[in-house]
Amino acid sequence: MSLVCGIPLLECVYCLACARWAWKRCLHSAGHDSETWGLASADEFAPVPRLCRYILATYEDDLENPLYPPPGGYRMDARQVLAKRTYKDTNGRVPPYLVYLDHDHSDIVLAVRGLNLARESDYAVLLDNRLGKRMFDGGYVHNGLLKAAGWVLDRECDLLKELLEKYPNYTLTFAGHSLGSGVAAMLTLLVVLNKDKLGIVERKRVKCYAIAPARCMSLNLAVRYADVINSIVLQDDFLPRTATPLEDIFKSLFCLPCLLCLRCMRDTCIPEHVKFRDPRRLYAPGRLYHIVERKICRWGRYPPVVRTGVPVDGRFEHIVLSCNATADHALIWIEREAQRAHDLLLEKEHTMEIPPKQRMERQKTLAREHSAEHKAALQRAVTLAVPDAYSPSDYGTFDGNSSGSAEASPLSSGTRHRMSWNELIEKLFEKDESGHMVLRKAPSSSEES
Template sequence: MAIWWAGSVMVIGCTRWTWKRCTYIGSDCSETWPNATMEEFEPIPRICHVILAVYDPDPDRPKYSPPNHYRLNRNDAVKRVTYEETEGHSPPYIIYIDHEYREIVLAIPGLNLVRKSHYKILLDNKLGNGGFRLNPDYLIKRVTYEQTQGNAPPYIIYVDHDHSEIVLAIRGLNLAKESDYKLLLNNRIGMQMFDGGYVHHGLLKSAIWLLNEESETLKRIWEENGRSYKMVFAGHSLGSGVASLLTVIVVNHRDRLGGIPRNLVRCYAVAPARCMSLNLAVKYADVIYSVVLQDDFLPRTATPLEDIFKSIFCLPCLLFLVCLRDTFIPEGRKLRDPRRLYAPGRMYHIVERKFCRCGRYPPEVRTAIPVEGRFEHIVLSCNATSDHAIIWIERESEKALQRLKEDSTETITSAPKVQKFERLHTIEKEHKDALERAVSLNIPHAASLGEEAESPGQNSVDQSQDVGDEETNAQKTSTRNSDARTNWNELVQRLFERNESGRLLLKSQVPETL
């Protein structure tokens, strides 16, 4: 009888756990967060467009359609002609009657690279004008994998004169590039300490290399535009980690970019990677903004990035095992682990699906600077990987922005300038409260806003935390004084060496056993 009762209790317990896990949805992570305002969310779709441009080899002919593309009414399509029907004489086309605008439209798509008969004829007309709202004339620099030599993912530098921004956008992981895997594998739990916390070693080295390569270019552009433009670092997935750590370095070494004020530095981490410890994630929430779409798996799992992408082809299995493991780890233990990495900064969560509902709903955006429950639960969802795609994040963020604009016009109760000032005050208060909350929870190395202001690391002296040699860093990090400082040039000498042509190259890679 006792065995029967014990078995029954176990079955009930397992059933309850399974039910809670299977009914946990992405929107539960932010159900208590307030909604974002139109003014603070407005840059995010635009930044997504710029990040998407990194994926396009030719900005004049982008391969993605505009986010607010026109939607046809199927009932008004008079005729649709396929490749088989044209017999290679023309691309497929449709004839469409637009009753709303009193137009008869004949629409023809661009080049299909699979169709050999059309390849040469349509080579210069891959797509029509449109695509991103990105002016090719403002594209200052495009850097490819060959030019970075594996030190960083590809990136672009773009000057948005319409919004007074200088944007450095970094692409995400490319599964076909070995250099991206090497960057991810160059890490180990507790290996790299920086600025009083822990960070991903490989991403930090990539960020340092990127700053050394482009600091003079960014400084020149900023000074040529009146020293008033915002400096925006943006990235997706792998690139978000590099952009976030690059922002941390720039904020502490603003003289590298001509003494740019902290309030002119911004980072947008789209589908963010866990790249820094909790104290740093909260500390830099005033300059780093992370954007998460519903069930995205990457910000939610503390499993090292290298393990995630080594298991990318069996990701559902990995997510289930991580979900099972994290269930039995107390929340307090997670918070007290200084080596545990988190998604950085203020979080913007785009929610578009509901429990036991089919289809997508008009997206809403929630925002907060969470200390506890910072996307700590894996969501067992068929959308966990698709929500990580930059194209979906860009589309849903555009929809969310349009909805915010509509709501703001309907609920205006005070002058726009007054509303903006009040929101800025609220954002500052939320950051201060988050810092104090981190201190009250005894988060390792956490400091309140007042303590940060008094820290010697915030002065104008060009200083940085000692990251040490690669071979000894992993062994000495646990005992190194978090206040140890070193000169920037010494930091660069420790991590890089110059070849015969004078280019900076990473020193020997971490052994494969890491």
């Protein structure tokens, strides 16, 4: 009898718990994800709107007579587009991309477009993966995106190497949107690990800007490569927030709101420390830039604010219940809001009338702050027991399975015949007892003797 009387009480407690959960989820806005981050400066955010336009240019058949230019045009010299690959050129191995020589900004840019919903080949790249299928440099990555990046480097390696040798003061920048952002991030990993194949000496000469990034690498890699990879997220964008594998997202594309709602409920009930324990879980790569332009329970758009950080915990872990979750993924909107945000940052700095000398000192200080923030994130990853995470040593190198071990491997430069990048990936990595791909260890001196 006493048990029967307690059932209504349990039902009331359950209903109150559900109501509290729903209330918290409805009040959770995108601004909460980055409220503790610092504000970005105009100089560090300047490449973002420009690279968005370059990615948009991949959609045009003729850049001299564009059909869908953004406000103000692409602001590109069509004669400096040195390579432009279409689906016919890539045979569906990778989305279309272009190589652009940007003399105005001393930059060599490889820009990759996003997913084409009408192309089966793009889905094939997405579906070529399963959780934990590909281990790379001590972490996990998306297998299909890594193979696509290897194909791009096979095709464009000679061109990029020639440009880097001809313009030694230029940087090499990979940029992509959505599906292309994952390819760009994988390109960065491969090039940084094998800088000698492109004649690159300094790691800082390589940069990546992932626009509306896909979750394509494990947390330890996402933090470790935060000095070269930057991810840009507009307000409520769903893709960086859902931990659902890419292949499952686009299988359910026509019922995406239902999928996002279910994932929202599931992820809310999983504690953060449980998520960290799964080394196969993928995250948005690198340093994060969050463009915030709307406020909770307010109508309209506000002047955009750009926040940046290298978070370890709270790294866009919760989906925002918003009608703009898919609209904020559109590249045309990201370009427009990024340009507005950059103009506001420039206007603010112009109002402050910062002298050129102090501006240069500020840039150096900002670089030191970013480096310190990156090291702090690496140390926090170790503190939180993120799988395969390790902090930097006092000499500025990584302990354990550092990327330098791959760079120094004789397999990357000692072969006599021309080796493709996908072959190089297989040579640098071997399968362990569980069947996972791990970094091949160099033989010790005792073994050699």
